[in-house]
Amino acid sequence: MDNLLRYIRSLTNFSDTSWKMLQDALTKKAFKKNEFLLKEGQVCQSLFYIDSGYCKSYYTIDGDIKNTGFFFENEIATNISSFGNGQKSTYAIVACEALTAIVFDKDKLFQASKQNIEIEALGRNCIRLFATRQEEFSTLFNRYSAQERLEYLERKHPEMLQRVSLSQLASFLGVARETLSRIRKRRVLA
Amino acid sequence: MDNLLRYIRSLTNFSDTSWKMLQDALTKKAFKKNEFLLKEGQVCQSLFYIDSGYCKSYYTIDGDIKNTGFFFENEIATNISSFGNGQKSTYAIVACEALTAIVFDKDKLFQASKQNIEIEALGRNCIRLFATRQEEFSTLFNRYSAQERLEYLERKHPEMLQRVSLSQLASFLGVARETLSRIRKRRVLA
DNA sequence: TGAGACCTGTGATAAACGTCACAAAATTAA
DNA sequence: TTAATTTTGTGACGTTTATCACAGGTCTCA
Numbered sequence: 001m002d003n004l005l006r007y008i009r010s011l012t013n014f015s016d017t018s019w020k021m022l023q024d025a026l027t028k029k030a031f032k033k034n035e036f037l038l039k040e041g042q043v044c045q046s047l048f049y050i051d052s053g054y055c056k057s058y059y060t061i062d063g064d065i066k067n068t069g070f071f072f073e074n075e076i077a078t079n080i081s082s083f084g085n086g087q088k089s090t091y092a093i094v095a096c097e098a099l100t101a102i103v104f105d106k107d108k109l110f111q112a113s114k115q116n117i118e119i120e121a122l123g124r125n126c127i128r129l130f131a132t133r134q135e136e137f138s139t140l141f142n143r144y145s146a147q148e149r150l151e152y153l154e155r156k157h158p159e160m161l162q163r164v165s166l167s168q169l170a171s172f173l174g175v176a177r178e179t180l181s182r183i184r185k186r187r188v189l190a
Numbered sequence: 191m192d193n194l195l196r197y198i199r200s201l202t203n204f205s206d207t208s209w210k211m212l213q214d215a216l217t218k219k220a221f222k223k224n225e226f227l228l229k230e231g232q233v234c235q236s237l238f239y240i241d242s243g244y245c246k247s248y249y250t251i252d253g254d255i256k257n258t259g260f261f262f263e264n265e266i267a268t269n270i271s272s273f274g275n276g277q278k279s280t281y282a283i284v285a286c287e288a289l290t291a292i293v294f295d296k297d298k299l300f301q302a303s304k305q306n307i308e309i310e311a312l313g314r315n316c317i318r319l320f321a322t323r324q325e326e327f328s329t330l331f332n333r334y335s336a337q338e339r340l341e342y343l344e345r346k347h348p349e350m351l352q353r354v355s356l357s358q359l360a361s362f363l364g365v366a367r368e369t370l371s372r373i374r375k376r377r378v379l380a
Numbered sequence: 381t382g383a384g385a386c387c388t389g390t391g392a393t394a395a396a397c398g399t400c401a402c403a404a405a406a407t408t409a410a
Numbered sequence: 411t412t413a414a415t416t417t418t419g420t421g422a423c424g425t426t427t428a429t430c431a432c433a434g435g436t437c438t439c440a
Contacts, residue, residue: 068329081322090329124314131321132271138328139258139280146427167387176428181389336397357417366398371419 001028004049004102007074011125018118025108031055031095037077038093044082045106047126050075053099054163058171059091067172069137070096070160077101080130096164146175147183191218194239194292197264201315208308215298221245221285227267228283234272235296237316240265243289244353248361249281257362259327260286260350267291270320286354336365337373 004026008014028051031037037055038044048055050073057069057077068091071077082089083106113120140149150173153160161169170180194216198204218241221227227245228234238245240263247259247267258281261267272279273296303310330339340363343350350359360370 081325084318085322124317127314127317127321128274131317131324132275134321134324134328135271138324165387177388178390178429179427182427185389355417367418368399368420369397372397375419 001026001102003051003074007049008122011129012118012121014118014122018116018122021112021116022119022122025105025112027103027105029101029103031099031101033095033097033099035095035099036092037095037099037101038079038082038089038091040090040092041088042082043086044079044089046078047083047104047106047109048077048093048101049104050077051100051102053095053097055093055095055099056164056168056172057091057093065171067168070164070172072159072163076126076130078130080127080134084127096168146173146179149173150180150183191216191292193241193264197239198312201319202308202311204308204312208306208312211302211306212309212312215295215302217293217295219291219293221289221291223285223287223289225285225289226282227285227289227291228269228272228279228281230280230282231278232272233276234269234279236268237273237294237296237299238267238283238291239294240267241290241292243285243287245283245285245289246354246358246362247281247283255361257358260354260362262349262353266316266320268320270317270324274317286358336363336369339363340370340373 005014005019008019031053037048038046040059048071050071052073054070054072055077056067056071057079058065058067060066071093077093079089079091079093081087109119109123113123140152144152153169153173164172166180166184167177170177173180175183195204195209198209221243227238228236230249238261240261242263244260244262245267246257246261247269248255248257250256261283267283269279269281269283271277299309299313303313330342334342343359343363354362356370356374357367360367363370365373
């Protein structure tokens, strides 16, 4: 829980009282590799603060899967539009390694928000952070070629390259795995 | 102002009192064609509710421009990350036709939010809507080829195809103008 | 420790797309 | 209305990328 408290306090003012009140909404949960945090078609009822391990979001199309994001320690994973609007999720979130998360229950979080302004501000900040992240990757895909997207990840998200396999990364970057292998080769030689 | 009030009430409960209080934060403003709502490098201090006309967001790269979004009547245009975090905008927003907007001033809106829970909820909903829209287009670019992106726009955003020229649309879709012209031709023949 | 499952690299080939060049059509401004 | 400007269509050509096929490497777990 220490990591989470530090994370929260890096976002917003958060008193010890608020932290105690927030506890009701929190559960620690362990996921095995390949276990689902959220399935396609489910309504997302939680924010997952990742304490250890990592997970990915992906959807299925014509039988094969496409990765849409990777989430590591000290980040929040969720489907923000499903969580916010109560719609069914169009993608799944699954643990890529053994993973421990602190789960924010939506209903209990909303209850607590009504009673405590700091918890309310925390929720707002989490949504804003998520929107910013969404915009970052949206921009990435708009603006850059596959090779440039890889370079961007190397600079801004090197942890992804270290921990995610080439095939998984290719699916995320939107290129064939063979192409990514060749890009990497070109870059090593150059 | 009637359009705006209807728009707000489609999002959230909003009493006549809240509406009166909100007025302080609002200004009606007219933009000529090619006039800027937001310039690259500026900090975004406003939400622009579009009453008539339309505008686009774009950035410049290696001398040529790339469109990132189009915003029509009854939508909010802004740079949400600049507005939220006070960072300089990496893109510009410019009127594509004569345009009238109702401008929400950030500072006054924040003042009003502190005094009125409905105005606070309105702000939160606007951010959520924006995040959802961002995610929609992020997904579009992740998931689909140029041709599929065009089909998506035809189904979900036909107003864009009617009002935005082929060249402008090509820049938005991330394909050469010639390619878009050929895709369109293929689709007419098929 | 050995078999099966997954991951990576690489060649051959085809399809998609970008770029350049130029003409025709449409729009805008004087 | 006409001239200038912008937008669109189209052919030729080269580059990039996807796809298919297969070989070798690595990991996992019974």
